[in-house]
Amino acid sequence: MSTAAATSAEYTSCLICESRNSPESILCQQCSAPLALVHEAIAQERDPQVVSILGDSNVGKTVYLGFLLDMLSQRANDFEAVPRGAYSVDLQQTVISHMAYRMFPPKTPMESHEWKWTYYQVCKRARTPKWVDLVMPDMAGEAIAAEVATPSTFRIIQNLLSKSAGLLLLVDAALAANGSAQPDFFALKMMSYIDTMFARKRKKRIGMPVAIVLTKADYCPECFDSPRRFAEANLNRLWNMCETRFANVEFFACSVVGSLAYATTEDEDFVTPVPLHTALRGVLEPFEWITRQL
Amino acid sequence: MDHTAAVDQTGASPASARAEQAIFTSIRSPMGRGYRIVAASAGILRDEKREIVQCAPSHGSLCDPSPTAAGLASFKLRSGRHCILLSRSAGIEHTARGGYRIHTHVLVMDPLAFRRLHCDPLSVEAAALPAITEDLLGSPPTRLDPLLLAGQPKQPAGKEADAVVPPLTADVDCMMHILSAVLDGRSIMVVAAPVPRQTLRRILGAAPMAVRRELSLSYGLKFSPSRPFQLVFTNAERSETERIVRDHDMDIFHWQSPPSPAKSSFDTWLRFVRQRWESGRYDYVARLASRLTQESGAHALAQIAALCADIERLGTADATALEQLSQRHARTAPVSKAHARLLDEFQKAARRRAEALAQQESAADDDLAVTGLA
Numbered sequence: 001m002s003t004a005a006a007t008s009a010e011y012t013s014c015l016i017c018e019s020r021n022s023p024e025s026i027l028c029q030q031c032s033a034p035l036a037l038v039h040e041a042i043a044q045e046r047d048p049q050v051v052s053i054l055g056d057s058n059v060g061k062t063v064y065l066g067f068l069l070d071m072l073s074q075r076a077n078d079f080e081a082v083p084r085g086a087y088s089v090d091l092q093q094t095v096i097s098h099m100a101y102r103m104f105p106p107k108t109p110m111e112s113h114e115w116k117w118t119y120y121q122v123c124k125r126a127r128t129p130k131w132v133d134l135v136m137p138d139m140a141g142e143a144i145a146a147e148v149a150t151p152s153t154f155r156i157i158q159n160l161l162s163k164s165a166g167l168l169l170l171v172d173a174a175l176a177a178n179g180s181a182q183p184d185f186f187a188l189k190m191m192s193y194i195d196t197m198f199a200r201k202r203k204k205r206i207g208m209p210v211a212i213v214l215t216k217a218d219y220c221p222e223c224f225d226s227p228r229r230f231a232e233a234n235l236n237r238l239w240n241m242c243e244t245r246f247a248n249v250e251f252f253a254c255s256v257v258g259s260l261a262y263a264t265t266e267d268e269d270f271v272t273p274v275p276l277h278t279a280l281r282g283v284l285e286p287f288e289w290i291t292r293q294l
Numbered sequence: 295m296d297h298t299a300a301v302d303q304t305g306a307s308p309a310s311a312r313a314e315q316a317i318f319t320s321i322r323s324p325m326g327r328g329y330r331i332v333a334a335s336a337g338i339l340r341d342e343k344r345e346i347v348q349c350a351p352s353h354g355s356l357c358d359p360s361p362t363a364a365g366l367a368s369f370k371l372r373s374g375r376h377c378i379l380l381s382r383s384a385g386i387e388h389t390a391r392g393g394y395r396i397h398t399h400v401l402v403m404d405p406l407a408f409r410r411l412h413c414d415p416l417s418v419e420a421a422a423l424p425a426i427t428e429d430l431l432g433s434p435p436t437r438l439d440p441l442l443l444a445g446q447p448k449q450p451a452g453k454e455a456d457a458v459v460p461p462l463t464a465d466v467d468c469m470m471h472i473l474s475a476v477l478d479g480r481s482i483m484v485v486a487a488p489v490p491r492q493t494l495r496r497i498l499g500a501a502p503m504a505v506r507r508e509l510s511l512s513y514g515l516k517f518s519p520s521r522p523f524q525l526v527f528t529n530a531e532r533s534e535t536e537r538i539v540r541d542h543d544m545d546i547f548h549w550q551s552p553p554s555p556a557k558s559s560f561d562t563w564l565r566f567v568r569q570r571w572e573s574g575r576y577d578y579v580a581r582l583a584s585r586l587t588q589e590s591g592a593h594a595l596a597q598i599a600a601l602c603a604d605i606e607r608l609g610t611a612d613a614t615a616l617e618q619l620s621q622r623h624a625r626t627a628p629v630s631k632a633h634a635r636l637l638d639e640f641q642k643a644a645r646r647r648a649e650a651l652a653q654q655e656s657a658a659d660d661d662l663a664v665t666g667l668a
Contacts, residue, residue: 025540026537056328057329105391106353106392106393107393110352112519113520142328145328150343270385270388
């Protein structure tokens with residue numbers, strides 16, 4: 001995607017859907033992506049790469065992305081990350097602030113203008129560090145599910161995926177370990193959707209890097225020993241799909257919560273999960289792998 | 295709004311209107327979790343479901359954060375049918391991450407059925423409310439049957455009654471401004487209206503059926519580009535309204551600081567409506583507006599307003615005024631069915647007045663004769 005023609009005195013072309021917007025607009029009229037992304041990309045004089053984080057509702061996308069960005073901002077594992085625009089910090093601030101108060105962050109609404117977008121410049125310290133500009137939106141799981149079920153329901157997701165250089169697909173390992181087939185079916189549908197979108201020839205496998213992140217792995221610690229074996233055993237439909245149609249897939253286990261409590265009162269008929277403390281494990285590795293593939 | 299007066303053009307009874315229904319909410323079930331269509335009647339098309347999912351409010355989308363929050367949206371689907379979303383808070387969302395679950399009851403009606411309820415989404419809401427039980431809110435079923443809505447619904451319990459007390463002058467000014475924008479076809483967002491539902495009821499009552507049929511609107515829902523409706527009652531921070539004005543072609547109307555009244559091509563109709571409202575004749579305006587199925591332009595509405603005003607003047611006209619009024623409309627050719635019926639009403643009223651004046655004259659002559667004899 002070229003940002004050279006992205007803007008003129010008369011219009012600003014959206015980074016995601018390439019529709020024209022007036023230069024004063026803040027959000028794209030078509031897809032509600034922030035037009036600040038375009039202005040930042042022009043300022044960097046290089047095209048950013050989109051890494052999309054996908055997953056079902058309540059799988060942990062917001063928490064994962066928030067902690068990932070916070071770790072990068074704190075230079076974990078020799079990474080250096082610079083946010084482009086104050087809006088890029090909103091997501092990690094929301095996640096860290098809520099978790100500090102022992103609360104999970106609020107549910108991400110399906111309305112795309114409410115999604116939090118992040119634009120970061122990232123590099124790993126090396127003799128010749130290579131800076132990469134990454135755009136990573138935090139999408140609502142229900143919107144992703146609706147798009148997979150009926151394509152073109154949320155065109156922004158279609159556009160994002162078509163522009164993605166890499167994907168992180170989050171799957172609920174705890175549910176899968178408990179015997180639920182829901183995570184497997186969602187992941188299979190998601191991969192099938194991606195396959196339909198990117199496949200050029202039936203016999204050629206898709207080369208785009210996809211990191212399958214098994215979240216909430218603190219419930220099933222065996223997941224950390226061998227994420228691949230865990231996926232093969234508990235997410236067999238997904239495993240088979242990856243093996244058949246995707247050439248560049250890796251499996252990771254991840255956990256954020258150290259211990260979880262459940263709170264309720266006599267009057268309530270619901271239970272509130274309370275994250276007592278965080279113990280990050282496996283958050284950076286999927287991202288590191290993706291950036292190596294870019 | 296008085297539901298007895300408007301009669302379907304085909305002469306069909308307004309006894310009932312059929313609606314397909316669906317439920318959009320966030321529950322955990324064997325088939326999935328999160329906001330989605332959890333149940334639907336068989337008659338809702340796949341493309342219609344897609345549009346419903348795009349527009350329906352999800353987490354945190356109601357303006358009121360309380361557990362009794364409610365909202366409504368009404369818009370035309372690309373299939374040509376009309377969709378009404380009835381949203382309300384329904385307990386804590388199953389992931390308990392703050393905020394209330396939003397339960398949206400979706401009604402899809404074909405144009406004739408919508409017309410049986412006067413193209414008025416508030417009437418549809420009133421008719422549908424008995425079907426939206428607490429059981430349905432708590433545990434939605436997996437399948438639904440189409441709904442038959444009564445053509446003369448009762449007022450919903452707990453909603454603001456259609457007050458007989460006329461609104462404040464300032465509020466009428468605000469309503470005139472909004473009504474002018476609606477008639478003009480402009481998109482308008484009304485921010486911080488004190489009683490949005492009642493205000494919407496008044497405005498719908500004064501908008502001709504021809505306008506209501508095509509009007510998309512919402513109240514009680516936060517603004518979203520995925521809900522690009524023509525008339526939106528919402529609450530929004532000033533920074534957000536500035537962004538909306540910049541990004542979308544919408545007028546913003548702040549109820550607490552309205553702009554100065556501006557001239558409108560619909561001034562004759564607006565003046566007519568205002569005068570009737572100020573004398574408490576809301577039902578009269580609503581009945582008249584429901585009859586106007588073809589009139590939506592400024593000139594046509596001005597003609598209707600002038601004719602209705604003249605019909606009223608006939609009641610107290612003397613012989614000279616009666617002659618002038620009759621001459622005014624003697625050669626008027628009707629431009630629509632409603633106009634033709636009103637002209638017919640005018641002629642009948644003029645004849646009745648002429649007879650009454652003749653009787654008065656005759657009675658006066660008799661009195662004179664008796665007095666003379668005495």
